[in-house]
Amino acid sequence: MKLHKESKGTIIVATILFAIISFVSVHFLEMWALLIIIPLLIIFGLVFWFFRVPNRDILDHKENVIAPVDGKVVMIKEVDEDEFIKGKAIQISIFMSPLNVHICRYPVSGNVIYKKYHPGKYLVAWHEKSSTENERTTVAIDSLTHHKVVFRQIAGYVARRIVFKCNEGDIAKAGHEFGFIKFGSRMDIFLPLDTEINCKIGDKTKGGIDIIAKMIE
The missing domain is CATH 1.10.287 (Helix Hairpins)
Structure with a gap:
């Protein structure tokens, strides 16, 4: 292994x-x-x-939004994303238990245009306010379909270290690793309102493999 x-x-x-x-x-x-x-x-x-690293065949994607982590979909809702999009977006949240693989992957392909680390609290990762109050990172990508996609690594109650190794100007490839979170945590993805959602609350996701949404050009 x-x-x-x-x-x-x-x-x-x-x-x-x-x-x-x-x-x-x-x-x-x-x-x-x-x-x-x-x-x-x-x-x-x-x-x-x-800390296992599973072998996965990562395909090339353009319109597809790929599950960035292994876990369970706990939220799909329209929200105001105030940090980068500055407007309405569809938020998909995936919770990772300590038993899940915690490799974090790009959900879409494109160019990294924004990144920022935020210190914060350690609320349980499924708490709705953890998206804005917990220790977290925010990354934005200008996708190949010319949409702005934002995603966040969020530290949970037992997570105490977020790793994200990407920089503005990097080329992002959907399904490929950009970071890691140690122990229980969450990943939020913010998508345009007209995105076709292909998952539902309660779904189990496999990072880098499962298609959770599709961008409409």
């Missing part, structure tokens, strides 16, 4: 803690040490599972 490069520090810390706690448990608890070691081993395994 291939692990994401963001896993290095977390896995080193987890390995050291596992080794220390296991040693202490065996030394002081003897035959009862397994009561500590087995649950720790499960948690240790979940850390590796969290």
Whole structure:
């Protein structure tokens, strides 16, 4: 299983803690040490599972809006996007549990024209106000269909590190990685009002693969 490069520090810390706690448990608890070691081993395994990098065949897209993350669609509604679009947009929100792959991908192809990091709170990621009050990043793309598409990585209650490696002027390719969020979090996508929506609340998405909407030229 291939692990994401963001896993290095977390896995080193987890390995050291596992080794220390296991040693202490065996030394002081003897035959009862397994009561500590087995649950720790499960948690240790979940850390590796969290940072997995699945093999996915990413296709080229023009009109299609691709799911940027693995997760569950928790919101589809018309909103006012005040940071970049400065007007009405359709917001699609996808919640990622700690068990989901947390690689963040471009939802559309085009040119990166805006990016900004916002410090903030750590409300639970499914909270509606997390989109504007939590730690987050905002990225905007001028798509190949000449639409402005905005998307946000949003830190959740247990997420404490957002990584986004894109810059204004970069070429974005739908389905390709641009960042990572450690542990539970959310991704919001803001689309033009005339976008054809191909998902519904409750749908499970596979990042880089599933088509969640289609841009109308």
